[in-house]
Amino acid sequence: QVQLVESGGGLVQPGGSLRLACAASGSILSINNMAWYRQAPGKQREWVAVIIYDGTTNYANSVKGRFTISKDDANNTVYLRMNDLKPEDTAVFYCFAEIRDSRSYRTSPYWGQGVQVTVSS
Numbered sequence: 203q204v205q206l207v208e209s210g211g212g213l214v215q216p217g218g219s220l221r222l223a224c225a226a227s228g229s230i231l232s233i234n235n236m237a238w239y240r241q242a243p244g245k246q247r248e249w250v251a252v253i254i255y256d257g258t259t260n261y262a263n264s265v266k267g268r269f270t271i272s273k274d275d276a277n278n279t280v281y282l283r284m285n286d287l288k289p290e291d292t293a294v295f296y297c298f299a300e301i302r303d304s305r306s307y308r309t310s311p312y313w314g315q316g317v318q319v320t321v322s323s
Contacts, residue, residue, distance in 0.1 A: 204227070204301050204303065204312050205227050206224055206298075207224065208314040209224075209225075214320070217287065218287050219283070219284060220287065224299075226279070226299055227278065229303050229305045232301070233300070234301070235252055235253065235255060236252070237252040237253070237271075238271065238295055238296070240319075241293055242293040243293075247296065250265055250269065250295070251282060253271045253280060259271050265284075268284065269283065269285070270283040280297065282295070289323075290321075291319060292322070294317065294318055295317050297313070297314035298311065299311070
């Protein structure tokens with residue numbers, strides 16, 4: 203059993219900043235990668251950022267230069283620092299991870315429950 207729990211969402215004014223966190227827990231042997239997705243009202247879920255086990259990162263063009271993904275391996279946690287937030291960033295943000303289970307030895311995808319980010323004046 204593996205769970206991803208997000209935190210750090212909320213309401214912020216345009217131009218403001220938020221930092222999201224996602225902590226993985228359970229029977230974890232290793233984490234191959236962790237990523238953030240988001241889904242705005244009435245729209246499809248879109249990929250935002252990813253960080254690989256070796257620290258390599260990549261970003262969607264819409265957030266490049268504003269968002270920063272990072273991880274804390276000791277705590278199995280991934281972060282998303284969001285700067286210069288815009289109204290179009292308003293969405294439910296979801297944490298994603300590919301994790302190898304320490305008991306089954308299988309690598310499987312996991313999703314967090316989602317956290318609301320609202321950017322509004």
